[in-house]
Amino acid sequence: MPAKILVVDDDRAILGLVKKFLTSSGMTVMVSDDGSEALLLVRDSKPDLILCDAAMPGLDGHALCRRIKAEATTGSIPVILMSGERVDDKSMLQGFEGGADDYVLKPFSLPVLLARLQAVLRRYATARSSDETLRKCGLELDAAGRTVKVGKSPVSLTRKEFDLLAVLVEKSGKVLSIPYLLETVWGYDPADYNDPGTVEVHVYHLRKKLGPTLAKRILNLPGLGYKFDDAPARVA
Numbered sequence: 421m422p423a424k425i426l427v428v429d430d431d432r433a434i435l436g437l438v439k440k441f442l443t444s445s446g447m448t449v450m451v452s453d454d455g456s457e458a459l460l461l462v463r464d465s466k467p468d469l470i471l472c473d474a475a476m477p478g479l480d481g482h483a484l485c486r487r488i489k490a491e492a493t494t495g496s497i498p499v500i501l502m503s504g505e506r507v508d509d510k511s512m513l514q515g516f517e518g519g520a521d522d523y524v525l526k527p528f529s530l531p532v533l534l535a536r537l538q539a540v541l542r543r544y545a546t547a548r549s550s551d552e553t554l555r556k557c558g559l560e561l562d563a564a565g566r567t568v569k570v571g572k573s574p575v576s577l578t579r580k581e582f583d584l585l586a587v588l589v590e591k592s593g594k595v596l597s598i599p600y601l602l603e604t605v606w607g608y609d610p611a612d613y614n615d616p617g618t619v620e621v622h623v624y625h626l627r628k629k630l631g632p633t634l635a636k637r638i639l640n641l642p643g644l645g646y647k648f649d650d651a652p653a654r655v656a
Contacts, residue, residue, distance in 0.1 A: 422446050422447050422448045423447050423448070423469065423537075423540065423541055424447070424448045424449075424450070424465070424466075424467045424468045424469075425447050425448065425449050425450070425467060425468065425469050425470075425471060425537065426449075426450045426451070426452065426458060426461055426462060426465070426467040426469070426470045426471070426472075427449060427450070427451045427452075427471045427472075428452050428453075428454075428455065428458040428471070428472040428473060428476070428481070428484065428567070429451075429472070429473040429502065430453045430454070430472065430473065430476045430477060430578065431453075431473070431475070432453055434473075434526075435451045435453060436535070438451075438453050438471070438530070439601070441530045441533075441534070442537075443532055446605065448512065449467065450467065452550070453578070454476075454478065455459065455472075455476055455477075455478050455479030455480060455481070455483065455484045456478060456479045457485060458479075459479065459487055459488070460546070461644055462488055462497065463491075463493065463494060466493075466494070466497065466516060467497060468497065468541060468544075469497065469498045469499075469537060469540060469541055469544075470484075470488065470497060470498070470499045470500070471499055471500050471502065471524075471533075471537065472485065472499060472500070472502065473501075473502045473504070474501045474503045474504075474523075475503070475504075476517065476567075478639055480517060481501045481502070481515075482501070482518055482520075483501075485486045485499045485501065485518050485519050485520050488516065488519070488520060488534040489519030489579065491520065495519075496522040496544075496566070497606075497636075498540045498541070498543075498544050499519060499520050499521055499539060499652050500520065500522045500523070500524060500536065500537065501520045501522070501523050501524075502514050502523075502524050502525075502526055503523060503524075503525055503526065504526045509649070510553050512618070513621055516578070516580045516618075516622075517578055517580075519578060521540050521543075521579065521580075521607070522536055522539075522540055522606065522608075524536055524608045525628075526527070536607060539607045540607060543583075543607070548562060548618070551569060554589050554590060555587070556589050556592055556648070556650050557634065557637060557650055558570060558571055558633070558634070559589065559630070559634055561585065561586060561589055562576055563586060566579075566582055568582065568585065568630060570630055570634060571652060573584050574598070575628070575629050575630060576627060578621055578625075580605060580606070581622055581625055581626050581629070582628065583605045584601065584605050584622050585605055587600075587601065587605055588638065588646065588647065589596070589648050589650075590650040591647075591648075592648040592650040593647065593648070593650055593651070594647055595641055595645050595646070595647045596618045596645045596646055596647060597622070597645040598619055598645055599612065599614055599642065600645070601619050601645065602614065602618065602619065603614075605619075606618065607629075619639055619646065623638055623640070623646060624639060635639075636649075637649045637650070
């Protein structure tokens with residue numbers, strides 16, 4: 421069954437161009453030039469992925485993404501933001517904190533855009549098909565339900581925090597490089613984006629939310645990357 425994509429942009433030329441290309445690539449495409457209208461379409465049609473311009477009049481892409489991710493019936497739909505200007509780290513992190521799954525910069529190559537969409541769709545398909553619950557060191561991570569507990573207490577994580585923690589725990593004991601994490605969790609091409617600050621900020625928030633005991637298990641190995649240390653605690 422073809423993937424259903426909602427493209428949101430106040431530039432009708434871009435809407436037409438992207439719709440024509442994605443349709444020719446076998447996808448079902450809906451379009452909207454208004455954020456508020458797009459929110460109604462999301463609630464009604466439940467697309468498989470939303471591609472949205474970050475800067476629009478009224479309900480812009482960042483606000484639309486936050487609304488979508490905050491609602492129980494739409495929160496699991498991936499959102500990719502488009503930006504007409506080269507965004508700085510602060511703006512990009514703001515988008516990720518709001519639940520965005522990826523960023524693409526205009527002007528973009530249509531084949532590269534398609535590859536980014538397909539990569540995000542694959543990540544979500546893999547997560548949906550897995551009902552595995554990871555349990556490590558008092559941490560319980562439900563991949564299907566995308567929930568986390570420390571002991572019996574639930575922990576609220578953003579989507580990227582959850583994805584980062586899932587990769588670290590799944591590959592516990594292994595050192596994961598910054599390029600690997602940026603590519604696996606964020607979908608970046610390391611040749612284009614390799615800023616360790618993105619991972620560093622998310623690790624900081626993870627440590628803070630998980631508490632001091634688990635925070636000590638997320639290790640930073642300078643020059644190498646990060647790992648989740650699942651070795652038994654030493655008894656003094």
